[in-house]
Amino acid sequence: MRDDTAPGPAEQTEGGGRRVVMLVDNAVEGDSRVQKAARSxxxxxxRVTLLGQSPDHRPRRWRLGAAEVRLLPMSKQLNARRNQFRRPWLRRPLAHRPGGIADYRVAQAKAWRADLLARRVLEGRSLRLRRLAAQVMVRWTRLRRDQLERARAARKGLDGPVDRLWAWGVRRCMGHRAWRRLEPYLWDYELTFGPAVDALRPDLIHANDFRMIGVGARAVARARDRGRTVKLVWDAHEYLPGIKPRASHGRWLPAHVGHEREYARYADAVVTVSDSLAELLRREHRLPETPAVVLNAPGGEAPEDHDGPVPDLRALCGVTADTPLLVYSGAPAEQRGLRTVIEALPRLPDAHAAFVVLAPRGAYMKGLLARAAELGVAERVHALPYVPHWQVVDFLSGADVGLIPIHHWPNHELALITKFMEYAHARLPIVVSDVRTMADKVRETGQGEVFRAEDTDDFVRAVRATLAAPERYRAAYDTPGLLDAWTWQAQAQVLDTVYRHLLCAEVPGRTAAPTSPIGVN
Structure with missing residues (x-):
C-alpha cells in the first residue's frame, strides 16, 4: 500500500475543471471500477478526489493519474450496538452488567480466597466460615460471568426470539428509517467521510454503492443549507435486495435496503452496471429516468510508476503450454460456485484450475484447498493473488477457459459481470452457469458453454466441450464491434456525459453537454 503525498499529474488540471468527490467504502486498490472511474x-x-476507507488507522494518499486518492481511518464509534451496554435482564437475569465488572468480581473473589489461605497458614487460624464463603463467592461470580458471556454470544447472533421481535417492531414503527436502530454502524461512514467531503467543497459527489448514498445525500443537504449547490451521482453496483446478506442475522439486509431507499431519491443522476439492473432500479426507487449504464469493462492505463511486466499465469501455476488450464478470477465465496470446480477436477484428469482471488490464503480458500486434498487433486489447484486491473486481461490470457460457475441469486442474474468482459478481451472460451444475462449472451455470441448451476456433471460436460474445440469459441470475438462495446473508454464517455449535463458547464477541450442524456434525472 502506497503512502505517497507528493504532487502528481493532477496539478496540471487544477482550476481547469469542476471539483468531483468520489466516495467508496473500501481501500480502493481492489476496486477496478472505482479506480478507472477516478482516473478517466x-x-x-x-478535479477528482477519491475518498476511500483505510485498512488500518493510518491516513493514506496517492495519485491515480490526475486523480488524488485519500484513504481515511474509519470511525468505530457506533459500531457497537446499544444492547452491548445493557444488562441482559430477560435472557440471563443472573448475569453481571457489561463493562468489565464480571472479570473484576471473579478476580476479587479469588484474591479473597488467596488471602484467607495465607492467613490460615501464617496466623494459624481456621477461618472456616470465611473460607467457605470465599469458595461460594468464587463460584457465584464465575456463574454470573458465564451468564454474561452466554448473553453476549446470543446477542451477537441477533437471531433469538427477543431479537426478532424487537427488529420486527422497529421496522413496523420506523419503516425505511429503521436502519438507524438495526445497523447503526452505517453512521460511522458519516462520521468518517462527512467532514472530509465538506472540507473539499465539491461541485459533484459520486457515491459508489449502497453505503455511500447516505453520506453523499447528507453532504448535499449540508451544502444546500450553506447556500451551495452540489449535484449527487449514485453509482449502484448491484441490486441490493437480491444479494446474499453479508451477515447471518436477519437485520442486515432490511437495514441496508431501507438505507438505500431513503436516500436514492435524492440522487440527481443514477448510473449502474447493466440494462436489466437499470430497469429494476427505476421501478424500485420510482426514478423519473432509467439510469445510465456504465459497464465495468476492461481498460484504463497503468499509473506512471507501474510499468512492470505482466506476471505469467502458467509459470505461477507451474504448468506447461499444453496443460489444460481453467481460470476463475474474482471474489472467493460459496455462492460463486468454486466448489463445483473442485468437485469436477477428478473427472478432468489433465486440467489444472487457477483461482485468482483477493485473499488466496483466506479461510474460504483454505477450506476449498482442503476439499481438493480430500479428492486427491490438490496439486492441480492454484490459489493466486489479484494483479492490478490494467494487467488482468493479459494475465488471464494465459489460460484456456474462463470460469463463471456462480449460483442462482437474484443479483447474479442481472449483469455481464467484470470477469465476463475480462475473459472476453483475453479471448478465452467462457463456461458460465445458467444465470440469465450472461447465459443469454454466451448463447447469442457462441463464445462459450452454459451449464446448470451447481450441477457438477453438466459443468464437466461444458468444460470438455470448450477444451475440445477452443478456436470455435474464440472465433466469436472476431465479430465486428463485440469487444469494442466492452471497453472502459466507451463507458467513461457515458459517465463524462452525465457529469457535464448535471453541472451545465463545459469542461475545457470538451463539447457541451447534450440536452437530455440517457439516465439523468
Whole structure:
C-alpha cells in the first residue's frame, strides 16, 4: 500500500475543471471500477478526489493519474450496538452488567480466597466460615460471568426470539428509517467521510454503492443549507435486495435496503452496471429516468510508476503450454460456485484450475484447498493473488477457459459481470452457469458453454466441450464491434456525459453537454 503525498499529474488540471468527490467504502486498490472511474474523469478535466476507507488507522494518499486518492481511518464509534451496554435482564437475569465488572468480581473473589489461605497458614487460624464463603463467592461470580458471556454470544447472533421481535417492531414503527436502530454502524461512514467531503467543497459527489448514498445525500443537504449547490451521482453496483446478506442475522439486509431507499431519491443522476439492473432500479426507487449504464469493462492505463511486466499465469501455476488450464478470477465465496470446480477436477484428469482471488490464503480458500486434498487433486489447484486491473486481461490470457460457475441469486442474474468482459478481451472460451444475462449472451455470441448451476456433471460436460474445440469459441470475438462495446473508454464517455449535463458547464477541450442524456434525472 502506497503512502505517497507528493504532487502528481493532477496539478496540471487544477482550476481547469469542476471539483468531483468520489466516495467508496473500501481501500480502493481492489476496486477496478472505482479506480478507472477516478482516473478517466480526472483525465477528462474534472478535479477528482477519491475518498476511500483505510485498512488500518493510518491516513493514506496517492495519485491515480490526475486523480488524488485519500484513504481515511474509519470511525468505530457506533459500531457497537446499544444492547452491548445493557444488562441482559430477560435472557440471563443472573448475569453481571457489561463493562468489565464480571472479570473484576471473579478476580476479587479469588484474591479473597488467596488471602484467607495465607492467613490460615501464617496466623494459624481456621477461618472456616470465611473460607467457605470465599469458595461460594468464587463460584457465584464465575456463574454470573458465564451468564454474561452466554448473553453476549446470543446477542451477537441477533437471531433469538427477543431479537426478532424487537427488529420486527422497529421496522413496523420506523419503516425505511429503521436502519438507524438495526445497523447503526452505517453512521460511522458519516462520521468518517462527512467532514472530509465538506472540507473539499465539491461541485459533484459520486457515491459508489449502497453505503455511500447516505453520506453523499447528507453532504448535499449540508451544502444546500450553506447556500451551495452540489449535484449527487449514485453509482449502484448491484441490486441490493437480491444479494446474499453479508451477515447471518436477519437485520442486515432490511437495514441496508431501507438505507438505500431513503436516500436514492435524492440522487440527481443514477448510473449502474447493466440494462436489466437499470430497469429494476427505476421501478424500485420510482426514478423519473432509467439510469445510465456504465459497464465495468476492461481498460484504463497503468499509473506512471507501474510499468512492470505482466506476471505469467502458467509459470505461477507451474504448468506447461499444453496443460489444460481453467481460470476463475474474482471474489472467493460459496455462492460463486468454486466448489463445483473442485468437485469436477477428478473427472478432468489433465486440467489444472487457477483461482485468482483477493485473499488466496483466506479461510474460504483454505477450506476449498482442503476439499481438493480430500479428492486427491490438490496439486492441480492454484490459489493466486489479484494483479492490478490494467494487467488482468493479459494475465488471464494465459489460460484456456474462463470460469463463471456462480449460483442462482437474484443479483447474479442481472449483469455481464467484470470477469465476463475480462475473459472476453483475453479471448478465452467462457463456461458460465445458467444465470440469465450472461447465459443469454454466451448463447447469442457462441463464445462459450452454459451449464446448470451447481450441477457438477453438466459443468464437466461444458468444460470438455470448450477444451475440445477452443478456436470455435474464440472465433466469436472476431465479430465486428463485440469487444469494442466492452471497453472502459466507451463507458467513461457515458459517465463524462452525465457529469457535464448535471453541472451545465463545459469542461475545457470538451463539447457541451447534450440536452437530455440517457439516465439523468
Amino acid at each position: 474523469m480526472a483525465d477528462a478535466g474534472w
